[in-house]
Amino acid sequence: MLEKALVGNRSYWGWLALLAGIIAVGAFFYLRQFAVGLGITGLSRDVTWGFYIAQFTFLVGVAASAVMVVLPYYLHNYKAFGKMTILGEFLAIAAVIMCMLFIFVDMGQPTRVLNVILYPTPKSLMFWDMVSLSGYLVLNVLISHVTLDAERKGIAPPSWIKPIIILSIPWAISIHTVTAFLYSGLAARPFWMTAVLAPRFLASAFAAGPALLILMTLLIRRLTRFDPGREPLQRLAVIVTYAMTMNVFLILMELFTGLYSAIPEHVAHFKFLYVGLEGNTTLVPWMWTSVVLAVLALVLLLNPHTRGKEKTLIVACLAVFFSIWIDKGLGMVVTGFVPSPLGHVTSYWPTLPEVAISVGIYAVGALVITIFYHIALSVRGEIAH
């Protein structure tokens, strides 16, 4: 099946070449980082995790969100998602690969990264994160390969894959739960130490992931003959609506608990996010952009009229995606470090090399998705002939 990746038109190859160029730039800067150390990032003694770990966290959510097409199709026999599941699974594979790369580039000693396997440490959540992420990758590679292969041959998928698909559903929940536990189990960081972190991660993931899937489906519908029809996209839009509502609700819960209790070490983090702390307002404009986008998204999504129209749905999905990206991909990780446990406010902003490496990793994800979607659609083209 993989040979289908090698057959494509000029725009297919042009796009791949562009992505390869972006990856090369990222790789160049990574080699710099490898030689100099993480000192070429904007990180510091007080803010020790930043853009890389935040992108990792955001993308774990995107990976987990595949479950939002898999679950209705396989558990509720919702047939309209039949054509969508493979897209969700491929998106999950690309997202997990990006997650692993973001973890890798964040390591101070990347050549020693296999120590995590050589000295397995179950009391560390990072060990479980590795187990759950790599397991999820294997599950999705296996499931997508077996189901697509069956589709190519025009036969029903073998029955043994069904329990594996069912297993992938709780597994998807687990990857984002474990990722939340990385943060929420640390007494040193009151901003993260909240029981609502894992539910919030899941809610935001199930909004941002399907929103991205809607946007990508509309894009490939324009570029190819693939058309899943109106119903699955509308149903995904309903899922995005519920999840985004839940996400905003949970954010408000956090704000109430943090601010009404008025414990200084809790309040300080929210101040840093929304009004600035000790004159440091790095994230303030971003966070308010996230708020405005969230409100816009909810208005457009909750109104059945605007949700039903494709143009406004696109705006809503973009708003959901970027609102959550700002919240998780910029705000969530850094704010845990500001102020530090000693009350220091240190500003952090990703440097050029840091951004170039990150964009390079996103380009790897885009490359993987392009190739996999290309294969899937080629297989379907065969069926149509």
Added chain:
Amino acid sequence: MKAGRRSFLKNAGLGALGLAASKAFPAGAEGAKAGGGPRWAMLIDTRKCLEEKECAKCAEACHEAHNVPTLPNPRHEVKWIWKENFREAFPDQEAEYFDEVLTSSKMLVFCNHCDKPPCTRVCPTQATWRRADGVVMMDWHRCIGCRYCVAACPYGSRSFNWIDPRPHLANVTPTYPTRTRGVVEKCTFCEERLPEHRSPACVEACEAKAMMFGDLADPTSEIREVLRTRFAVRRRPGLGTHPEIFYLV
């Protein structure tokens, strides 16, 4: 052969740290489990320490002995022991009406060598661990530089090597290893001096005799005697980490 190479590498790693924990405290390591070995702790007499406000002899001695670099960029700072504002060292203490001598001064801070260290719990490679004698140790040859321990430490005691520290050492102390970029480091209670029955370098360097190092497991030790008779506080005790650095106020 395989085993030989493996144990050689293992020993080389530990050897670079000075002495292996088990070798340093043959009796202590096992004895502590049975309640018999030492449990090291430190006591800081803040009033004595504050007599010389600008004094930094302890930090200088420590950083010199352990090849801690002086880095030009404060963001990349590596430090094992330093002074921190009272409010920042003790954020739980409502200090509004305390003696200004105390609240306007800087307190000596370093790794607390917690009895229940949150940093060792999160390490995915067991590159940091608590020894039976209470010293929270680091293996700079195993650390992958994920900085999870830095996130978990409620005292800001851990530093990461953002760049190669070696060009930033004025003098290299040959008896102690230097570090590479990309690993975490912190105070190790001078574990390399303990088997020689020498106090930590900071204690030795303190002319005001404001620092006391001792064995909490020994009820007759000097440190236990002071803790019995005078009121001492620890940093953020509410977190349940059981720090082993005590401050007389």
